[in-house]
Amino acid sequence: MRTIYFNEFLSEVNKPNSVFSLGFYKANGIYVEKSNIMSRSSHFGERKKFNRNGLLRCIERSNSQVFDVTIDLVMNFNGMEIVRI
Numbered sequence: 872m873r874t875i876y877f878n879e880f881l882s883e884v885n886k887p888n889s890v891f892s893l894g895f896y897k898a899n900g901i902y903v904e905k906s907n908i909m910s911r912s913s914h915f916g917e918r919k920k921f922n923r924n925g926l927l928r929c930i931e932r933s934n935s936q937v938f939d940v941t942i943d944l945v946m947n948f949n950g951m952e953i954v955r956i
Contacts, residue, residue, distance in 0.1 A: 875949075880948045883948065890909055891909075895940050909932060925943060
């Protein structure tokens with residue numbers, strides 16, 4: 872499996888209009904994979920604030936479902952395993 876470093880992952884998801892897929896654990900321990908999603912944050916200051924809070928705010932484009940993901944529980948980005956060092 873290909874890998875991506877955590878800081879690169881954060882940089883990619885915070886790019887305006889970036890569309891991506893994520894694999895992550897929900898708070899109840901269930902692993903979920905979602906594709907065709909975008910960051911819900913509209914401007915840079917808002918994105919930085921959410922990152923500091925430990926949340927990634929997303930919207931699933933296919934059904935407009937809005938959801939938050941705990942950044943530390945994201946394991947995969949666009950099919951790549953996230954490496955934390």
